[in-house]
Amino acid sequence: MSHTFHIPVLGLGYSIDTPLKVARYGISSTLSIVDDDLIERMRAYHMAQSGQQYFPIPKTEADYRSKRITAYLNFLNQEINDQFDRLKQSSFTPGSEICKYFELLPESSSLKHGYELMMDYPEGESKRIFQNVLRKAMKIGAADVNIMAKVDKLNFVNGSYTGDENSDAMAAFRGFANSSLNSSVILSAGMNPRLYSYIEHFDEFLPDDHARFRKKIILKVSDFRSASIQAKFLAKKGVWVSEFRIESGLNCGGHAFATEGYLLGPILEEFKNKKIQLLDELFTTYQRVLLQRGIDLNQKPAQKISVQGGIGTAKEQVFLLKHYQLSTTGWGSPFLLVPEVTNVDQRTLDRLAAAKEEDFYLSNSSPLDVRFNSFKNSTADFQRMKRIEKGRPGSACTKKYLCNNTEFTIEPICTASRQYQHLKIKQLKSAALTIAEYEAEFDKVTEKVCLCEGLCASAYLKYEMIQPKESEAVSICPGPNLAYFNNFYALHDMVGHIYGKVNLLGDNHRPHVFINELNLYINYLQSEIKDQLFSLTDKKRKQLANFKMQLNEGIEYYKNLFKQVPDSTFPNIKECFNLLETSRFKLNQLMII
Template sequence: MQKALHTFSIPVMGTGHSIDSPIRVAPYGINSVISIVDDLLVERIRKHYSKIFDLPYTNIPRTAVDGRAMRITAYLDLVQDLVQKKFSEIKNQPFFEDNEKAKYFEMLPTSSELRNMYLKLVGSPNSGDTDELSQKLTESMKAGSIDVNIMAKVDGFSYTNNGQPMTSEFSDGNAALRGFANSKVSSSLILSAGFNPRLYNYLAEFEDFYRDMKGNIKKKIILKVSDFRSALIQGKYLAKKGLEVFEYRIESGLNCGGHAFASDGYLLPALLKEFKEKREMLSSAIEPLIKSYYEDNREGGFAADWELSDPRLTVQGGIGNNGEAKRLLQDFEMDATGWGSPFLMVPEATTVDEPTMTLLQNAKEEDLYLSGVSPLGVPFNNVKNTGSEKWHKERIKKGKPGSPCPKGFLESNTEFTENPICTASTHYQLLKINQINESDVTKDEKEKALSKVLEKACLCEHLGNGALITLGILKENRAPQAICPGPNIAWFDRQYSLKEMTDHIYGRSNVVPDERPHMFAKEMIMYVDYLEELIEQSDDPSADIRSLTKFKNNLIKGMEYCEEIATSKPFETENLNSILETVEEQRHRLNSIFEKFEEKVLVAE
């Protein structure tokens, strides 16, 4: 397994905000992730960069057979070419100058052998081994990975011009996978948002996910997971098909950006502890299945000189300073960390339009919230007063709620129609509003139901608009902007350079205030908030008492473990005191919330 240069990566951020991040950061050796959900956005970005770099461009029309896969392949091939072009330019620059090559090495981790070798070189320009060191450093340079993300839940069927559903090969998920598989990039596919057997089975049709004659895998598989059991089940499922998981990417259920897939009250420290203690199982349970597959299905079987490497474990969600990163890397033995939302404030890394950037710079913790805007029906991290929110409110005032649904990637509801439609669409919302108004319920119940319907937003279009505005493809007044930062962004209040952010990550500087609560403390509060919301939404307390009690008990165990962590020696910049204070406050609050709920149960019975 090739060791990554950096101990962090930049995760996917919406459909648009990291759409060209590899072009921006991969030449400096930094891994980042592109969403390939929106192939129409991908096509517009490809056209833009083809024009910028004077490259040939032929439009792949929306009506093209297998157009979705073709658009994704064409864009990834372009990204690969542009990354290699810029990387080669940096690699060929001289040492001993204030240039991009110096920046490449200066941004490496403080503990990096390459960085220390570079510092030795520039610190002794007249030493006898200058040429040898220069050559060795240049040969050791490599570009970052152009990784892609597919949300397993976003796998609707495509339809012909006659309205007939196409075969499963052309489903959104399978077509996106095929687009990546057919591209020339050698990188990783991140599968997120749940287990999709159809999509997982389709992986087995592409040779790039298997070992070649030398034992190398061109395209690796990364699973984004929220618990150990799920990781093991999915890993074994793929292993039976001879597919190896390169990395398990563990994410906080709530303290993250984008969609929030809450666990049953399992706090991140408790989850990481389990992964650390059972890590060996992710190899021992998988290895026999992989070897058995090759022996039964591949000529020559599993070669004796092939090495089955242990899968990497990485973590992301709410990390805010070097002290917290060190806790994750050293105490929990993670291989790397993911830093998402802070990079929204780094124009060198992501595409955030100016109005939204200003909104993020001024956002306080109370402006960042878990919303119900996603048509997927999954809680979605959001910030108040986005362009998207204003646009939707204006349409409601005009009596035209919802969106015309120009892309349809999140169409899944068949409540009123034979073919799925999106719950954020005008079509659905007008039908649902009419149903609610004609229903025999109280005025308060109607208002509550209407509010939930009208909250849904057009994420397909609006999450990509920030990139189109930033790149000058669309005017701001024609492109309502949505964004999905995690609550951690409240502590990053200005724009940062790429070098500033990497220096912050590696502890060479600190750009957030010391009083910022620990990431574990923030997650704790979010989970108590979430449980309170579940209790308030409970229509049948007697039926829900068992599952909610389990949730509460898991939370309490997690809090107790957080207390243990808080009594250990803090890493520099790590605010462990905030954990102790938060445990005391949230434990009291949790007990109070649950006492009231138990009273409701008694009354109901």
């Protein structure tokens, strides 16, 4: 692998075409394939930009969702490979694309060492031979796709169910499987047995004689137990997990899937200690299932482990890679401030660059009823408040990707929709609630926002693709780590920061990634205790007590870890210990009565 970091998926529209911008430099990135309307419009836009003829795939066409995704991914694959071929053939002159490719590489890269040595060679045949060797060694970055496994709306036509294979997640998966991309599909947000069972029907995910894959499966997980359960389920279906992508439960962007108090450091330690055992268990099952299909595989396929969520300095990057024996780290939210990589409209970009820690918070605004990382100054939140003031809370639900509520209707609707909020508020008014109770419940209902439109709007604004009557309100969901980055950056600046060539944080005081996450979890526990104050059951009391115990055990783990590693690994090691004690004191002040 050329680089030791990857760019995770960023919302719906923020990284929808990021591979077009970074893959030729050997940088891997991920796009969401949830929204086929966005995908179809982006295909039309980029084909026009590259002078290609665009043939639309209308919603009246059979299996249109899958076909739209396949068409866009095929376009990306062809365009990225064409970019890479042109880059490889460019001359090794300062400022050229091929020089940029090598200069972005980390100092530890043998390929970069070869490049620097070649540049010092005198002109002549030896230099040309050296250049050709370097060209052959170059690797293109992966264009991976992300599916939120449980965002799997069932679809109906004229009241008739169209079948399991046409549910949203299944159709999206089929779109990737049928594409020409040789990359990975990242399955996130929990296990979907129906989708996971579907994978075995695609030969593209089977290994060749050397245990290599044309298409791979990556599981995004928050703890070892979840990873083990999901991977074993897939192995029994003859599906291999090529990578476990561990994401911090709270110190990340988008939806926040909090663990039961398990912190990132202890989770990584468990993966490190148990990965060989898990690999052996998975291969035993996988090998047996493949043999039943007539495939005799004697070589274990590769299995990587990576991490993402709240990483902010080169020293954290190096420590995580080395200490926990990881393949890559993920840097997501900071790339929202890199206009040449992601799609953030200028107004939102300005607000993000000026934001402080208090501007990033965990909300209940997602219709999925999962905590959601939110930004206080988003235009979507302003729009939500205006609609409430006008007496018309909620959004017009046009895309229907997050319709999962049947409280008032037979067919599922979205809790952010005007229809649902009208019905729910009507119910609240008829209930015997005090004014304070009504206002609290009203706020819960109207906090939900339309993510289907809000997470696409920024891309449409940036490319000037907004259609008449289409909302311009932007939802953005960066992780809290973005508070420490306060400017716009070029790609080479951000990559240089990741590899320690430059420091984009300046004098900003930023605690270590582990301590930041710990404090997010303590704040989360405090919020959970407050929410349960008047309705705490024995089951919930036990759960919160266990949560608190796990956090205390995590603090002990970090204290021991900080003692073991060299001081140079953790700048201001004394401050790290002091912050741990401060966090422990705050944690133990939380009473679960």
